[in-house]
Amino acid sequence: MNLFHLQTKTQKSHSDYSDEDLVRLYRRKNDEQAFSELLNRHQEKIYSYVLSMVHNEEVANDIFQETFTKVITKMDETYNEQGKWIAWVMRIAHNATIDHIRKQKRFVDVTASDEEDQKADFYDRLPDEESLDQLETLEMDEAKASLMRHIAQLPEEQRTVVMLRHYYQMPFKEIAELTDVSINTALGRMRYALINLRKMFESEIENQTGNL
Amino acid sequence: MTLDTNDSIRYLMNEMDPSESIHYERELEKNPDARIELESMRRAADRLQEAPPFSAPKQLLQEVRSLASQKSLYRKRQQLRRKTFQAAAVLTLTLIPSIYFLSEESKRQVSSRVADAELASPWVDQNQHIKLAVTGVNTATNTVANAITATSQNSSNRTVSQAELASRNVTPSFFLTLESEQATHQAAGVLDSIYQESFQKLRPIQQSTQVPAMARDLQLTGSVRN
Structure with missing residues (x-):
């Protein structure tokens, strides 16, 4: 849809436009409402992904702000309107998150090749207890809090795939591109993440039964 | 079709095309271990769906919006500047x-006018011009003396009579010594007015043969006249 078309349809509210049209309106017509609509539409997915990766609200806020600062300042030069806007934003958010995690790494990481990576058990890594405590500050019921704790205990690579799939419904091809791995590695990470989560759920149930 | 380790995930996450799904389901019927694995993963995946979404704090969203407005304003200014430069370039x-x-x-x-005029009546009046210039300088000396006298009347220590000034030689160094800017102007x-006047007095020569220079077929530039 060209800009002339967009302008003539004045009755149409911003929520009716596609992401691409909103991006065009913001970039070429300086329509701030268009950007606001994009933000409203996608902020939850981006924030949830970042928060589920770092387990800390303050850090998540910083990364979220850093992401959108880059989005706003680099949109004119870097983003070409061929690709999906949200995929481009997601890449920025993902890179910012991974940068933060790598800087603040508190896991004893088991460096592994693709094959080794699939075999590596999540118990090979030490969870960040301080980060897990931060999850308690978020308002949610016990079941959800417990689930988030389990997710937080997954290795970073597996957690990334799980969260990208869950919050974005991102196809595995795109996840593979975003994380710079083959599609089989991305599928393998998802499979191991589900196996690990299942183990955690079972152990949780055992603990609950033991307590009773 | 043999089952690949990642087939269960692709099936579970709807990443298979319909024909692949049918084949996979047929294989599942023959493979109870694969069925068990698929079921356990399905339960984990279902539980994962309960992971709640989180909304960014309102203040944070407001900060992002404000940043977007600033960028928008900056872009507007840039566009205006670009348009101004374009207009200036077009005008230039x-x-x-x-x-x-x-x-x-x-x-x-x-x-072409000069050429026509030269053909009609050549402008050469060297002697008269010199004469006029001398008269002009004399008149200028007197007038400048008048002007300086008038200006210097304001100064108590400097009273210069017209006669004194007229007796002096009016040279460029004399003009440089003038302190009053007003007098210089x-x-x-x-x-200027004297020179204009003298210039207007120049008249075209009717008969070029009366002028010695013209009689020698020479122009003032020194080139030989054809």
Whole structure:
């Protein structure tokens, strides 16, 4: 849809436009409402992904702000309107998150090749207890809090795939591109993440039964 | 079709095309271990769906919106500046050739007039011009003296009579010694008017043979006249 078309349809509210049209309106017509609509539409997915990766609200806020600062300042030069806007934003958010995690790494990481990576058990890594405590500050019921704790205990690579799939419904091809791995590695990470989560759920149930 | 380790995930996450799904389901029927694995993963995946979404704090969203507005404002200014430069460039590109052609045209017209005038009546009046110039300098000396006297009347220590000034030689160094700017301006104005006057007195020569230079078929530039 060209800009002339967009302008003539004045009755149409911003929520009716596609992401691409909103991006065009913001970039070429300086329509701030268009950007606001994009933000409203996608902020939850981006924030949830970042928060589920770092387990800390303050850090998540910083990364979220850093992401959108880059989005706003680099949109004119870097983003070409061929690709999906949200995929481009997601890449920025993902890179910012991974940068933060790598800087603040508190896991004893088991460096592994693709094959080794699939075999590596999540118990090979030490969870960040301080980060897990931060999850308690978020308002949610016990079941959800417990689930988030389990997710937080997954290795970073597996957690990334799980969260990208869950919050974005991102196809595995795109996840593979975003994380710079083959599609089989991305599928393998998802499979191991589900196996690990299942183990955690079972152990949780055992603990609950033991307590009773 | 043999089952690949990642087939269960692809099936579970709807990443298979319909024909692949049918094949996979047929294989599942023959493979109870794969069925068990698929079921356990399905339960984990279902539980994962309960992971709640989180909304960014309102203040944070407001900060992002404000940043977007600032960028928008900056972009508007840039666009306006770009348009101004474009307009200026267009004007310059239009005006420069116009001025050039106009000046060329006026030069052409002037040179043709000069050529016509030279043919009709050549402008050479060397002796009279010199005479006029001498008269002009004398008049200028007197007038400048008047002007300086008038200006210097304001100064208590400096009273210069017209006679004194007239007796002095009026040289460039004399003008440089003048302290009053007003006097200099007045003098310059007077000199200009004198030169204008003397220039207007120039008259075209009717008969070129009466002028010695013309009689020798020489122009003032020294070139030989054809």
